[in-house]
Amino acid sequence: MREYTDKIRQIARRLLEEGKVDRVIGFKKGSMPMMNEPCVIRRPQDADQLIWDGNCGINLANYLTGAKDKVGVVAKGCDSRNIVTHIIENKLDRDNVVVIGVPCQAMIDKRKIAAAVDGEISEVTETDDGKVVVRGNGFEKTFDRAETLQDNCAICVHRNPVICDEPVADPVPEQTDVDRYADIRAIDAMSDAERKAFFDDMFAECIRCYACRNACPLCYCPTCFVDESRPQWVGKGQDENDIRTFHFLRAYHCAGRCTDCGACERACPVGIKMRVLTRKLEKDCKELYGWEAGMSVDQRPPLDAYKPNDPDAFIK
């Protein structure tokens, strides 16, 4: 990770010095363990604030929406696919962005780690031999890094950036033997009543804070449907139907666009696993249209292109 950090700083400094970019968006160390913060660097001498480790799970494409200046951005595989999606959706000009591509070694899950120790964590360090050392008042515990990964990273098949101007390292091997949809198939197989109970339980704790929406680079509408009041598409309270309407619609708005970056789940203060919704749509897009979001700037997404052989068995 140290090499990644050094290389990112070096690239950012050079891009700013050469005037290739007006700013670089990356991560700096957060004030709490496992909470790196997005940061914007405008002067070469500030590039040393940038860091890289397993806590850079926030999707920085979210900060690029509508950028008109020249921006350098540190991007993992998933972030790069969201940058591609931004380009396809005319939210960003390819010429305005310099992608500092990070071959991703997967992010660690702050919740899994917090749940596995007793007491408040004061320091989390990753070692070069694949361990995560967690320290707090009166305890120290070591985990295998592979056991602490975010759910989406554990099943990720696109760790390397799909577009990259400034590579931070050589590509990492991609995972090939992962089953991305085991849980989705289980939900598909449920009876209607079971599925309703599953979702009731899943959303019971949602406080409608919209952190999941705000963390997502896809959610860039000036006024989100949940915030509109004329007409008011969905009630604003804790009614279970309103909560479900919000979640289902949010997921549908991400259909064919979601890259499973996990920023939504990471942001949720109550730990709701809403990626099952977007992954169901991801699975459908893959099976029906052979589509994976954000893989190429030259391909139109299935929801905005018509093909005579599009499947239409559900339409009468």
Next chain:
Amino acid sequence: MGLEPGRLHFSWISSAESTKFARVAQEVTEAVKALGPNRHFLKEKAKVA
């Protein structure tokens, strides 16, 4: 999502296809009536203390 299969229908009808529109409307009405009243995704009146 909790809605039973058969409650939600999709169709593609051109503005020139009046007979198809009438037929589909009838079919949908019958299919949904056969399912009985909807029990899911219903918002009850707000409970005010």
